[in-house]
Amino acid sequence: MKKTLVTLLAVLMFLSMALPAGAVGKGPNYNGNETINDSRLTSNEDLMAQVERAAERSDFMELEIIGQSVKGRDLPLLKFGTNPDNPTILFLTQQHGNEVLITEGALQVIRSLSNNRRQNAELAENVNVFFVPRINPDGAIGDVDFDTSDYVAGGLATRTNANNVDLNRDHNELTQPENIALHENVLQAYDIDYLVDFHHQGARSAIDGELVSGSILHPTNEGVDPAVAEMSKQLGSVMYDSVEDRGWGLLAKYPGGDANTIARNGLAFDYDIATLLFEMRGMIDNVNESAVLGQKSNGYLIQQAVVSMEAAIEAIADRSIEDADTSFWDTLETQSFLPQEEEGE
Template identity: 35%
Template structure:
């Protein structure tokens, strides 16, 4: 595939300059071995570098204060255990870009990257940041599943859950309860209901949902660092699919060109309740981003870097209008995901 990446040089320079450090979360050395390290069953993977709910709450409030009014922090609602579902917004432009992170509590690095995006956009006085925020408004659901995160589990916390997509005694899979046909007031999953109510009110032009998958390899044996997919539900407007593919190509180019990234197509389903499809059905260009699983203490640093740079590249392309110039047909050339690596998840 031809690789043209929007504003990548500027974004990469920013990532290097700030060291990707928010609230004490330091990134790995940029010379980390490409596509490594491999994580085995015996390896201890520390979660100390990740924000707990209380730490995240404190970091967001500090950022709101430091931003001097640029970052607006609010709660979209509360979980079964009473934790806030934090939402941060920055910018005043007409194009609305929404990031959603950590619907699954054990998929954490999109949240860490989003914090750094908010730090950059909320506190930098660089001219390019000011220009960007005149053209777009960036909203972030910062950790959609705070209860599940505290237990480092996929589901939310609802031991009384029943029916489809319920793990008995544990909770629901949030990312199956976004069907636009389901009224938020009737949604049994408070986290999904809060996100859907916000999407209906705010009507984002672009949404990107960050997750983790297991560890997979490409044809040459290198670890896939990111897999992506646009809406695949048959009722999504073709124009929305086209716009979504333009976002996909932007992410593909950015990650492929930075940090030894290896990008593949994610083999997702067409369920309307999946956020990627739901956002598309509601008229928003939409993309799922699945970061590599099996994260170790070194590999998490470069995965955060790649997620951050991809987020910033989409924001820049949406702001300067170059996103609409991307050839969407190139998305169909993104290589399929390779085989799963046992013991790496």
């Protein structure tokens, strides 16, 4: 375990030197001069090829297709470690198709876990790590059946799925095939202990005018088991510390509501899963151009995702998450959204 952390820290130190000036810490402000180079982002075909290779390469991974999207694209579930006696964490990305950098981070973690090295063998003996790395593939590539001219700026991706439904507002009614697959073939089929629901938000959200790189929030709806709520706060503590301690960003408390239709609340209530919303700056496309971050910002945001995921995995594997200090939630400042920004979740 310790060697894994040392190796990760060494990689992060190298990346901090290799990234452009301003690409660490709180990151560069959006200045209108950055452009998204979508050719550097993972296509849906490449994503499927990567998860297939990871499962074939690894002694500890299995690939399961849990269903298909509206347009018939496969929805993969990649499972690292399958011992039902071990705690399980699920990383869920891209409910919103235009929120892509988290998926890039998840793919990096998947590649790292696919090596049959001793550290990964030890992890697999102590924790199960599940990935649903792109639950909205149709929205991710903009293959939709509605007019997007008033919705996105560049036509790269859409927030909603092909039926123009926000998947993160459909966790009660389950009208969409993507959510039906997630609930029936993952949440009801496996004993999930922790779930991180990753999103992006407006690029210039702030605490008292100071730009943040992301925000987090535990379940806030009534009826959640107090033990589950505490586990959610512990998960937030581990991931918050991983970002803050390394200087990769400034995280705030997300000003979210208490609706059960969203994953953060509904899944904690319905399945007793400790959930955490983790939002990061920047989207690949948005009608508000200031919400879109360019290539200069991509690197440090992807590494923020990698660092926080790795920290959660390690803390669950060695059970140190059970001692995580949750008192920081009492003083964590709530972010604000600057004018004309789109909120996340």
